Amino acid sequence: MSNETPTSTATLPDTTPHPDDDLIRSGRDAAATRRALVRAARRRFATDGYRATTVRQIAADAGVNVALINRYFVSKEGLFEACMLRTSDELDTQTRTPHRPSDVAEVIDKLIEHVVNSPDGDDPLQLLLLLRSSGDENADRIRRRTMEHFTRQLAAAAGWRADDPQTAPILLRAQLAIATMLGVVMLRTSAAVHPVASASAHDLAEPLGQVFRALLAG
Amino acid sequence: MSNETPTSTATLPDTTPHPDDDLIRSGRDAAATRRALVRAARRRFATDGYRATTVRQIAADAGVNVALINRYFVSKEGLFEACMLRTSDELDTQTRTPHRPSDVAEVIDKLIEHVVNSPDGDDPLQLLLLLRSSGDENADRIRRRTMEHFTRQLAAAAGWRADDPQTAPILLRAQLAIATMLGVVMLRTSAAVHPVASASAHDLAEPLGQVFRALLAG
DNA sequence: TCGTGATGTAAGCAATCGCTGACTTGTCGA
């Protein structure tokens, strides 16, 4: 249990409102503190799970006093819910097809890119978070809604129409593609199983592309 | 939290050594007690995760006193390790290709059957357990070894040979198939995301078959 | 019949968890 406490950079008088200073800030900025907490919490929740991460760990990662978690997010579950909401938002803006609908090939490339960025990237952590559960009904509802929203976006790119029952199988196929993504990211990040954990982006691109095309194209 | 305590059958003088009486037994049989504990523990660990399940829950599910967990398995982690070992054994005997090697179609049908049995079946719980981690090094090593052994078995059926480096990509493809299995089971069982959680076996068979064939056949 | 080891039971300890309340410190407008 490497409790990596920030050694240096803890006492420097950084008063400049740097826009992306998430971990390790210097105080008196509620908004920045909240962001730092969500950022640190999401990392812990995604990698270690809800129960395994303690609020003291999160606070230490963010360089913040523990009591502030309850002040800003009421409870640990409230913080988890905030993580879910932020992930839901980011995932929505990232996966929204901006211009051309039904450009399946382009969407598939995006999916592959998300997967191969694991285990080092930050995006796959968002996906992992969607698999975590706190037992809280609110957070679980957000998670389900996010996942189903993500499914509909992907399915729409593959030709699914909400008003056409004949395209219903596409919805299921899109969700199977998401399940594949989640499974691969899980094996690469959390389980660290080889060879998939050590495979390069180039190694993964071809077989993943075949899977996604088998599910979404045609 | 339905704490299903055994109502009846708890006081009957069942002295017959029934071979499969796992949950709810009547005492004075150490082997049966151990089996009941492993059975109950695996269920909890697979569905709720390691940290979220308490030894008191497991003992209650098995109808056994809490102290027996430490007596028979030393610690909670020891019980988790026993669950991993049992799952590893069962998975090994189940997936071992008995007669004909390289019969890919038959193996694929087995994989599909494993997946569609979720979320009600008991087999998918074994798979879910492989995604759980206790933080214990021993259990994690067993898990990785099991997963990689499973990968090699599946890859061998698809034409992979350990002594032929040219078939190395097949190994990765087999593991991607396993990742897909795990992802789908996760979404069906733990996350309960629709439509995949409510899809019938018939709905899943076709797209899953396409995915597995894209990865393993050819 | 009785004693001995195996099996099961009950109570509680030490550690850790999330969380709270009282307090201090910094910031900023009047």
Added chain:
DNA sequence: TCGACAAGTCAGCGATTGCTTACATCACGA
């Protein structure tokens, strides 16, 4: 300059956790 409020700190509470110890009970051979 100073008061008022937000932001952050600190110590500790009640509850729960895994685990241990001492005790009770059953099976079984001499």
